[in-house]
Amino acid sequence: MTNSLFDNTKTAFKLKSDSELERAYFLFKMISIEPLVKIGTAATKLALNLHLPVEGLIRSTVFDHFCGGVSEKDCMNVVEDLYKVGVYSVLDYSVEGKEEETQFDATMDKIIELIEFSDDKKSMPFSVFKPTGLGRFKIWQKLTENEKLTEDEKEQWQRIQKRYDLICRLAKKKNITLLIDGEESWMQDSADDLCQQMMEKYNKEEPIVFNTLQCYRWDRLDYLKEQHRIAKEKGYKLGFKVVRGAYMEKENDRAEKKGYETPICESKKATDDNYNKVVTYILDNLDDITLFLGTHNEASTYLTMKIMQQKGLEKNDSRIWFGQLYGMSDNISFNLAQEGYNVGKYIPFGPVKDVMPYLIRRAEENTSVAGQTSRELTLIKKEKKRRKLK
Numbered sequence: 001m002t003n004s005l006f007d008n009t010k011t012a013f014k015l016k017s018d019s020e021l022e023r024a025y026f027l028f029k030m031i032s033i034e035p036l037v038k039i040g041t042a043a044t045k046l047a048l049n050l051h052l053p054v055e056g057l058i059r060s061t062v063f064d065h066f067c068g069g070v071s072e073k074d075c076m077n078v079v080e081d082l083y084k085v086g087v088y089s090v091l092d093y094s095v096e097g098k099e100e101e102t103q104f105d106a107t108m109d110k111i112i113e114l115i116e117f118s119d120d121k122k123s124m125p126f127s128v129f130k131p132t133g134l135g136r137f138k139i140w141q142k143l144t145e146n147e148k149l150t151e152d153e154k155e156q157w158q159r160i161q162k163r164y165d166l167i168c169r170l171a172k173k174k175n176i177t178l179l180i181d182g183e184e185s186w187m188q189d190s191a192d193d194l195c196q197q198m199m200e201k202y203n204k205e206e207p208i209v210f211n212t213l214q215c216y217r218w219d220r221l222d223y224l225k226e227q228h229r230i231a232k233e234k235g236y237k238l239g240f241k242v243v244r245g246a247y248m249e250k251e252n253d254r255a256e257k258k259g260y261e262t263p264i265c266e267s268k269k270a271t272d273d274n275y276n277k278v279v280t281y282i283l284d285n286l287d288d289i290t291l292f293l294g295t296h297n298e299a300s301t302y303l304t305m306k307i308m309q310q311k312g313l314e315k316n317d318s319r320i321w322f323g324q325l326y327g328m329s330d331n332i333s334f335n336l337a338q339e340g341y342n343v344g345k346y347i348p349f350g351p352v353k354d355v356m357p358y359l360i361r362r363a364e365e366n367t368s369v370a371g372q373t374s375r376e377l378t379l380i381k382k383e384k385k386r387r388k389l390k
């Protein structure tokens, strides 16, 4: 294992044709310019709201780069290509911001359909969903903030619990690992509690249900330790996707506006340290906890590889998975897979308009300010040079 593993661009971009590489270069160049992302985001939202014909443009640029398609069937070419190079797929129905009960039922049906769809496919051992995909944000928030629910809200809450249970039960039956996303801290406690109940019910033998730990929150190591204590006491397995967290600005802004202590670590370094501590804790307790490392951070990935080596663990130990998002950090995904590690790529899909919040988050985290773009651009430039493209 050397520090240059992730610099191997031949492996990183082996699925990209020359023209796809050029498109990626153009795209990352564009979204590296922060004002352009801000203006582009506002203009796109407006254009979609006004029903202007911009879907084609979005599809052929950001959408096709970061998403597998508008339906799961659309994604199958990508899934098969990834599987050929040893990368598993995590199809992510990325429709967000819904508020109606019928829409939550439709999302549940979609997740169930996806679990059934994944059943006989070795390339797709995971399913994923967001708590707010199955119930109104307000309900999660009220429960998190210990506010009383109205009679109608109580019924909505019961329906959310039912949706969770149906999905988790089917995942257990089909042996599909279920990754539940982490969201804003002011609704997350109730989602954590419900996930804990599902783990207690369905993770008795194997970790089927996974929660997410967002390590930009300084309280997550203590939370993990407490979850570990409870799981040991009650006799069930834990599964955690470990990420840094995608809602930092929103979290800090809200805390400042409302005058409470921010749940976010005081610096990037503090988040990195917290992330690495959480990962190390899990690696020290693999008999009880399974790890899905959701990150594009090379240092945390190397650290995990190093600890695995020190502990004499197999590269493909079934309790350790590395995950990146489709369209990002292929240099990590494909080089890890080539070395024999377990890698899952999140592939978002859904109607263009509905995946816009997801695409906007990706564009924002890839501006020059956030820092990831320069790495992507450097790698693409290196590969263009290797292929002797202009």
Ligand SMILES: Cc1cc2nc3c(=O)[nH]c(=O)nc-3n(C[C@H](O)[C@H](O)[C@H](O)COP(=O)(O)OP(=O)(O)OC[C@H]3O[C@@H](n4cnc5c(N)ncnc54)[C@H](O)[C@@H]3O)c2cc1C
Residues within 6 Å of the ligand: 180, 181, 182, 183, 212, 214, 216, 243, 244, 245, 246, 247, 248, 264, 265, 266, 267, 268, 269, 271, 293, 294, 295, 296, 297, 323, 324, 325, 346, 365, 372
């Ligand atoms: C497979 C996968 C699944 C994911 N699922 C989720 C999910 O369920 N929920 C979710 O919220 N996110 C999720 N994410 C997104 C993730 O949380 C990060 O936004 C993204 O991956 C960037 O973090 P990084 O670890 O790749 O590395 P880096 O690029 O090294 O870290 C960037 C992150 O560090 C943190 N950070 C940056 N600056 C500061 C600062 N000044 N102070 C404190 N912290 C700072 C922020 O979290 C920022 O996103 C997922 C990512 C992947 C790859």
